[in-house]
Amino acid sequence: MLMLLSAIGACQPANNDDESSVDLVPSNDLSAFAATDVQRAEILATVQGVFDALGGDADKLSEVMMPDVTMRSNNIEEDGTVTSSTSTVEGLRDRIVSSGSTMVERMFDSQVMVSGPIATVWTPYDFYTGGEFSHCGIDVVTLLHTQEGWRIMSLDWSRQQPPDCQLHPDGPPQGR
Numbered sequence: 001m002l003m004l005l006s007a008i009g010a011c012q013p014a015n016n017d018d019e020s021s022v023d024l025v026p027s028n029d030l031s032a033f034a035a036t037d038v039q040r041a042e043i044l045a046t047v048q049g050v051f052d053a054l055g056g057d058a059d060k061l062s063e064v065m066m067p068d069v070t071m072r073s074n075n076i077e078e079d080g081t082v083t084s085s086t087s088t089v090e091g092l093r094d095r096i097v098s099s100g101s102t103m104v105e106r107m108f109d110s111q112v113m114v115s116g117p118i119a120t121v122w123t124p125y126d127f128y129t130g131g132e133f134s135h136c137g138i139d140v141v142t143l144l145h146t147q148e149g150w151r152i153m154s155l156d157w158s159r160q161q162p163p164d165c166q167l168h169p170d171g172p173p174q175g176r
Helices: 002-010 039-056 057-063 088-097
Strands: 065-075 082-087 103-107 111-115 120-127 132-148 149-159
Touching: 039 057, 039 088, 039 103, 039 111, 039 120, 039 132, 039 149, 057 065, 057 088, 057 149, 065 088
Parallel strands: 065 149
Antiparallel strands: 065 082, 103 120, 111 120, 120 132, 132 149
């Protein structure tokens, strides 16, 4: 026990009187990963491509998603349990084609981060089916920059109801 106490006592902070020493302080500054204006526009256009596909253009999915994209919907049930379900590009395409009503998803206040060939988008959204509000939540999208441009590798989202999520600041979609 004495050996343990003396070993702990020997672990003293380094003397920082030397100006060349570096203080390691955790930082929340992510500005180094902020997308350029061009990257932001390209990345958000790719994500918007999924929303355009939901409006009836199912072929758009293959233009913006990797073939092996992972998609997961995450819900908090009334009893507080969290449920998740996965879907495939083919399943989403089938849903779009067979849907008898128009789906509208709108993102806003999007945060885009880039590091080399990888980007993430964290964005609130609201979702309407056949002109009726369905749900809102957060989309989290991971993209890879390929020779063809930005492509979605994964898409995860929460499905909630206000006040647990925000509606688009422009109000309901017009003309839907």
